[in-house]
Amino acid sequence: MRMLSVFGAIGGVMVLASGALMAIGNPGKPDYEDYAVETLSTYLKTEICPKAPADFGGFVQSYCKTLVDAGQPQIKQIIAQTTNQQNFLLFSIYQTTLSLPDPFPTYEFQTIGVMKQFYTYQAMEI
Template identity: 45%
Template sequence: MGNFKVGTWLSGGVLLAAAALLFVTNPDQSTYETYAVKRLSTYAKEELCHDLPGTIEQFLSESCESLIDENQQSVQDVIRQSTVTLNFGLFSLYRTRLAVPGVDVLPTYEVETLGIFNRFYTYRAEQQ
């Protein structure tokens, strides 16, 4: 019977330590914004800048990547305004809907990301 109590206490202690670790390493909104800006900027430079529709391509082809680099704060503001955060204490879910209001030629994206252990895992990214 004594071994059962020790095992129970030990298991409880391990679970409590794991929960504390998850709680302490749950990334916050500003950390997510930094992550999202970096990911979005990389995606935009590698994909969007090279696949712009007709007239926009003619207008932005030379300056697309530099425009992205020069507007990081604006990108972060858009991400902040278009993200819903569900903080569960041990981890967080971030849902971001990226769209440029009034510009129908650019696609809208919905992105869902898990924040856990000071890392982010984007598990869904869909073009609408």
């Protein structure tokens, strides 16, 4: 019986330690903003830039990646203004709604942040 109590105490300490580590590792909104800027910039460079119109002598295609890099501070500001964070102590859920001017669609992203990592589990066009 004493052995069972010892294992129970050790298990309880391990659960508490795990919870404390998760709470400490819960990333904040600035961390999410950095993640979102990096993810969106990568997407723009790999998916959108190659499809840019060849108008203006290919100027947009040639400089698209440079324009994305130069616009990162503005992208970060837009993400900061359009993101809501729900903090659950052990993890956070971030919802970002990017409304672009017509004729472009609006996009919504939902991401979970846990243990200093981010996982986007929903990305949809509204």
